[in-house]
Structures are given as structure tokens and as C-alpha cells.
Amino acid sequence: MRPGFIWAVILKEARDLLSNRLLLGAVVFPALIFAAIPTGIVAFIEVNELDPAQLGQIEQYLSQFPDLSPKLAAQGFIVLNFMAYFLLIPAMVPMAIATQSVIGEKVARSLEPQLATPMEVSELLIGKAIASATPAVLATWGVFLLYGFVNGAIADPALTSLIFSDVWRVAMLSLVPLICLLSVLLGIIVSSRVSDARTAQQIGGFIVIPVIGVAVAGFFSGQASFNMQQVMIGNLVVALLIGVALVIGNWIFDREAILTRLG
Amino acid sequence: MISAVGLGKRFRSLTAVHDLSFEVGDGEIFGILGPNGAGKTTSVRMLSGLIAPSEGTARINGMELGAQSQAIRAITGILTESPGLHDKLTARHNLGYYGRLYGLRGANLRRAVDRYLGVVGMSDAADRRVGGFSKGMRQKIAIARALLHEPEVLYLDEPTSALDPSAAKTIRDFVATLRDAGRSIVVCTHNLDEAERLCDRIGIMRGTLLEVDTPARLRRRNGTASVSVELVGARQPASFLDLLGDLPFVEGARVVDGTLFVEVTDPRGDNPELVRALVEAGARIVAVREEAVTLEQVYLDMVGEVGERDARPIGEVA
Incomplete structure (x- = not known):
């Protein structure tokens, strides 16, 4: 594995992405929207008196924050509950970039000249994977930081502490990059089988279903957020899925298959 | 120098190329003529280390195909059938990317990019995105890309297609200077006039090389x-x-x-x-x-004869 080749691919992909405003928007806007919705609710709660009857409906969640006032506990529940949706960004965004990248190459027939260089297929794929995953990881981390500090500023610094908890710091540093990688690999695999980016993204979009499922299940199980054990299990499951995707990707993306099938 | 012995490629039950044996010396331009699906592209892909042959061997500048394919790719320049450029990047960035993949860095890279943009007459458009280029301009950038790293072996698939006569002559003249500099060059073309003017020897291909000779001798193929x-x-x-x-x-x-x-x-x-x-x-x-018997007559006679005679499945893979 030669870093020079991988870096060249990353640089090229970054230039490509920066020149594609639509795709660049697709990286940043979902993250901002996922953060804006709960932040808006927190602001609404901050400026409005809550009806005790409404608070009673979510009492089981509020009891998870015994040190906070009912109002702050409600805000804490909101910010933590929506954080599962932060995992949608690494699931969705890298796939959009990866499918656009691979299908763009197929349409432009630009894979052959790249594979005619001394670069290995694995170096090309790793470069593409890093280039596709990095914007989503950075966007997620950036919005995570913004989310923590803005909500702390709107309501109370206690919210910042809840958001930047050990569980979520570990999730951001491990689960987010792993989901990004899985998303990229699935994007590449799906792209090899279809001929337009939209179809690839629609098929690949199924990856978000387990994430939404986890978030909804968390809500109905009475948990405001994940615990450390769940994050670790999540890491393990996603890592296993990455292993499977790597095996499939390696099989699909040998040099000859790319040239004779993908062109 | 390119030396192929009994090279062949099968895609499942489809034989794209078989029994391909020929040599291209240093400082020689070898033309491959053949109809669509004759195996020209597959042959070039095998010889440039892109795909593995199903049978036979080849040595490129003494390096063995397969075991040393990566090293072979490093000394090979290839102009593919389709320019295959990155539309969102400028011409300079396209060339810069490939220059890096061929190991050029820093000032050497910048010099090579500027030089070959000049050779193909595209210096003025260097900082424009190639997505807005005409077919001919894209072809010029693809040619510059193939030459950027001063390859010892060069494969050119339809090098002057889409070029105006003046640009085509510039490219032909430049390819001739590469021959004079001792490079081994293979040109795949349907342009018989170009093959005749540019190539030292021509191979007529349909699954395999049916005949290899100088253009003059090919014209006298029937001996009279x-x-x-x-x-x-x-x-x-x-x-x-x-x-x-x-x-x-x-x-x-x-x-x-x-x-x-x-x-x-x-x-x-x-x-x-x-x-x-x-x-x-x-x-x-x-x-x-x-x-004068034209090369076209010889080509059509030969390809036509084989078309009627040879029932071997030649696919559209190439």
C-alpha cells in the first residue's frame, strides 16, 4: 500500500467534490437539519412554560435525569433522543459521495486510464473510500460540537455535558467512522451493479433503516440514549458487516472485472 | 521492445484473442488494423498489464507480463478508446493527477504538465474544466496524459480520431519523434491512410494477427x-x-x-x-x-476472406 497513490486519489476526489456544489450541500445540510430540529425544540421549551400534564407523559424518561429540573430534564431527553439520528449522517452522506464517484467514473469511462497506471485497485478503492467518508465524518463531528455548545448556550451547560458524555464521545470516534466506511463500501458495491447514481443511492438507502430502527427501538424501550454497551455492540456489528462488505468488494473490484464489466 | 508469444484471452466461452505473436522493436511504430471486435483493445489491455492473458507470454522491455505487470504499467503510456477524463477537473488538474500516479512530483510534475499541454496545443485552456471541452480537445488532453511520464512503450487507440487535420498532423509528427527517440509504439486504428503514413509495420487482426508486414509489402500481398x-x-x-x-x-x-x-x-x-x-x-x-493497390483493398480482402472462412467465435468484448 503506497500512501502517495492514495493521497493522489484523495486529492482528486476532494477537487471533484468541491466543484460539485449539489453534492457538497448534501454533505452539510442533512447534518445541520438533524441538529436544528432538537435545538429548535430545546429553544421552544426554554422560552415556554411546560404543561405539567405533558411532562407527566414523558416521566419515565425524565427520571433518567434525577439531578436536573423537570424542564432541563425534558430538554436533556430531547437532545439525547435525537442524537441517534446523528448516525444517519455517516450512513447516508458517504454513500451519496461514493456512488456518485464510482458511477461518475463508469459514465466517463475514466477507470481504465487510472488502472493503466502503476496504482493498484486496492489503492484506488482506499483513496475513494477515505475521500468519500472524510466529509461525512468531519460534518458529523462539526455538527456534534456545534450541537453541544449551542444547546448548552440556549438552555444550560448541563446539556453540553450530556451531549459530550463518554458514551457519545466514544460513539463519535468509533461508530461514526465505522458506519461511514460501511456506507462507502455498500455504495461502491451497489454502484458496480447499477448504471446511475440515483438508483444506487435508492438501493443503498436501505442502510439507514437499521439506524432508524435502533433509534425508534431506543425511544420505545424507555431509554433516552444509547449506553456504552450498546455502542460497543454497535461497533462490533458494523465491523463485522465491513468485513463481509470488504470480501464482496474485493471480489467485485478486481482489475479485470472493472475493465470488462464496468469499463 | 514488445515481444508476445502465443498470447490469448478468453472470457468464459468467448475467445477474444488467440495465438497472438509479434514483436515491436525499439524505435518502431506498429499498427494494428482490424474490424470492431477483432481483439485490438483486449490485446492492448493484455500487453499493458491491465488484464491477465489466458494463454501465452509477453515481455515488455525485458519485463515479464504478469509477474512484473505493475512495473510494465509504469513504463507504459496508453491512449484508451475513450478519453476517460474527469469532467469536473481542469485540464491541468487532470494531467496533474495522472502525473502523480506515474510518480511525478513537484517541479518535475509541473514541468511535464506544462510541456505536454503545449505539445497538444492546449496551454490556453489549461485551467478550464474539461467537461466543457469539445471532443477534439478532450482527445488532445488524453494524448497529453499518455505521454506525460515519457513512457518507453506507448499504445495509442485511434490517436487522431476527432482531431482536425492540422491537429492530427501535429500528433502524427510528434509520435514520429517518439519513434526517433527509440520508443516502441503500437497504434490501433481504423484509419488506413494514417496507418500507412505512420506505421513501420502493420498487423491485420481478427482474433489473431492474420498478416504482419510493411505497408508497401502488404499492398503487394498477392505477389504481383x-x-x-x-x-x-x-x-x-x-x-x-x-x-x-x-x-x-x-x-x-x-x-x-x-x-x-x-x-x-x-x-x-x-x-x-x-x-x-x-x-x-x-x-x-x-x-x-x-x-497502386491500396491498403484498404488488402485489408478488406483479408478481413473479408477470414470472415467467410473462420467460424471461430470472436466476441464484442474488445
Whole structure:
């Protein structure tokens, strides 16, 4: 594995992405929207008196924050509950970039000249994977930081502490990059089988279903957020899925298959 | 130097190329002519280390295909059938990317990019995105990309397609200078005129190389040349046919539109004797010309013959 080749691919992909405003928007806007919705609710709660009857409906969640006032506990529940949706960004965004990248190459027939260089297929794929995953990881981390500090500023610094908890710091540093990688690999695999980016993204979009499922299940199980054990299990499951995707990707993306099938 | 022995490629039950054996020396331009699906692209992909042959071996500048394919790719330049550029990048960034993949860095990279943008006449458009380029401009950038790392071996698939005559001549002249610099060059083309003008030797391909020779020798593939003899006077040209039939070096003769056409094996040696015999028999000769057999005729004859004769499945893979 030669870093020079991988870096060249990353640089090229970054230039490509920066020149594609639509795709660049697709990286940043979902993250901002996922953060804006709960932040808006927190602001609404901050400026409005809550009806005790409404608070009673979510009492089981509020009891998870015994040190906070009912109002702050409600805000804490909101910010933590929506954080599962932060995992949608690494699931969705890298796939959009990866499918656009691979299908763009197929349409432009630009894979052959790249594979005619001394670069290995694995170096090309790793470069593409890093280039596709990095914007989503950075966007997620950036919005995570913004989310923590803005909500702390709107309501109370206690919210910042809840958001930047050990569980979520570990999730951001491990689960987010792993989901990004899985998303990229699935994007590449799906792209090899279809001929337009939209179809690839629609098929690949199924990856978000387990994430939404986890978030909804968390809500109905009475948990405001994940615990450390769940994050670790999540890491393990996603890592296993990455292993499977790597095996499939390696099989699909040998040099000859790319040239004779993908062109 | 390129040396292939018995090279072949199968895609499942489909044989794209078989028994491909030929050599291209240093400082030689070798043309491959063949119809669509003849295996030209597959052959180039095998020789440039892009795909593995199913059978046979090849050595490129002494390096063995397969075991040293990565090293072979490093000394090889390839102009693919389709330019395959990155539309969102500028011409300079496209070339810069490939320069890095071929190991160029820093000032060397910048110098190479500027030089080859100049060679193909695209310096003025260097900082424009290639997505807005015409077909010819894209082809020029693809040619610059193939040359950027000063490859020792060069494969050019239809190098002047989409180029205007002036740009095509510039590229042909430049390819000729690369030959003079000792590079081994393979040109795949449908342009018979270009093949004839540019190539030292030509291989006619349909699944395998049917014939390899210089353009001049290919034109005399059937061993004879046709000489036209234009006569004036009262005697009919047909009255000389019996005389011509008795001459030992004449392979055949016929009259078409009042002109005698005589088949001889060696026009330079036989024509003086032919003229002498006709004049002695009373012919009044106005002109004697050697009728050129075009490469196109040879190509069509050969590909047509094989098309009728060879039932081997040749796929559209290439």
C-alpha cells in the first residue's frame, strides 16, 4: 500500500467534490437539519412554560435525569433522543459521495486510464473510500460540537455535558467512522451493479433503516440514549458487516472485472 | 521492445484473442488494423498489464507480463478508446493527477504538465474544466496524459480520431519523434491512410494477427503488381493480349476501357522488357504506370476472406 497513490486519489476526489456544489450541500445540510430540529425544540421549551400534564407523559424518561429540573430534564431527553439520528449522517452522506464517484467514473469511462497506471485497485478503492467518508465524518463531528455548545448556550451547560458524555464521545470516534466506511463500501458495491447514481443511492438507502430502527427501538424501550454497551455492540456489528462488505468488494473490484464489466 | 508469444484471452466461452505473436522493436511504430471486435483493445489491455492473458507470454522491455505487470504499467503510456477524463477537473488538474500516479512530483510534475499541454496545443485552456471541452480537445488532453511520464512503450487507440487535420498532423509528427527517440509504439486504428503514413509495420487482426508486414509489402500481398499501359493508334489493345501471354514474367493481362492492365511480379525489373516487347510488336505507348493497390483493398480482402472462412467465435468484448 503506497500512501502517495492514495493521497493522489484523495486529492482528486476532494477537487471533484468541491466543484460539485449539489453534492457538497448534501454533505452539510442533512447534518445541520438533524441538529436544528432538537435545538429548535430545546429553544421552544426554554422560552415556554411546560404543561405539567405533558411532562407527566414523558416521566419515565425524565427520571433518567434525577439531578436536573423537570424542564432541563425534558430538554436533556430531547437532545439525547435525537442524537441517534446523528448516525444517519455517516450512513447516508458517504454513500451519496461514493456512488456518485464510482458511477461518475463508469459514465466517463475514466477507470481504465487510472488502472493503466502503476496504482493498484486496492489503492484506488482506499483513496475513494477515505475521500468519500472524510466529509461525512468531519460534518458529523462539526455538527456534534456545534450541537453541544449551542444547546448548552440556549438552555444550560448541563446539556453540553450530556451531549459530550463518554458514551457519545466514544460513539463519535468509533461508530461514526465505522458506519461511514460501511456506507462507502455498500455504495461502491451497489454502484458496480447499477448504471446511475440515483438508483444506487435508492438501493443503498436501505442502510439507514437499521439506524432508524435502533433509534425508534431506543425511544420505545424507555431509554433516552444509547449506553456504552450498546455502542460497543454497535461497533462490533458494523465491523463485522465491513468485513463481509470488504470480501464482496474485493471480489467485485478486481482489475479485470472493472475493465470488462464496468469499463 | 514488445515481444508476445502465443498470447490469448478468453472470457468464459468467448475467445477474444488467440495465438497472438509479434514483436515491436525499439524505435518502431506498429499498427494494428482490424474490424470492431477483432481483439485490438483486449490485446492492448493484455500487453499493458491491465488484464491477465489466458494463454501465452509477453515481455515488455525485458519485463515479464504478469509477474512484473505493475512495473510494465509504469513504463507504459496508453491512449484508451475513450478519453476517460474527469469532467469536473481542469485540464491541468487532470494531467496533474495522472502525473502523480506515474510518480511525478513537484517541479518535475509541473514541468511535464506544462510541456505536454503545449505539445497538444492546449496551454490556453489549461485551467478550464474539461467537461466543457469539445471532443477534439478532450482527445488532445488524453494524448497529453499518455505521454506525460515519457513512457518507453506507448499504445495509442485511434490517436487522431476527432482531431482536425492540422491537429492530427501535429500528433502524427510528434509520435514520429517518439519513434526517433527509440520508443516502441503500437497504434490501433481504423484509419488506413494514417496507418500507412505512420506505421513501420502493420498487423491485420481478427482474433489473431492474420498478416504482419510493411505497408508497401502488404499492398503487394498477392505477389504481383498491376501495370497500366495506355496506347494510341489503329491497333486495338486486345490484339496484344496473346503476345503478353507469351512473356514469361507476365502473370496476367486484361483490357479495361481501352487500357491494357498487365500483372507483373517486379514492376521495376519487368517494365523495361514489357515496353520493349510491346513496341517491337507495333504498339504506340503513351504512358506506363504502376497501379497502386491500396491498403484498404488488402485489408478488406483479408478481413473479408477470414470472415467467410473462420467460424471461430470472436466476441464484442474488445
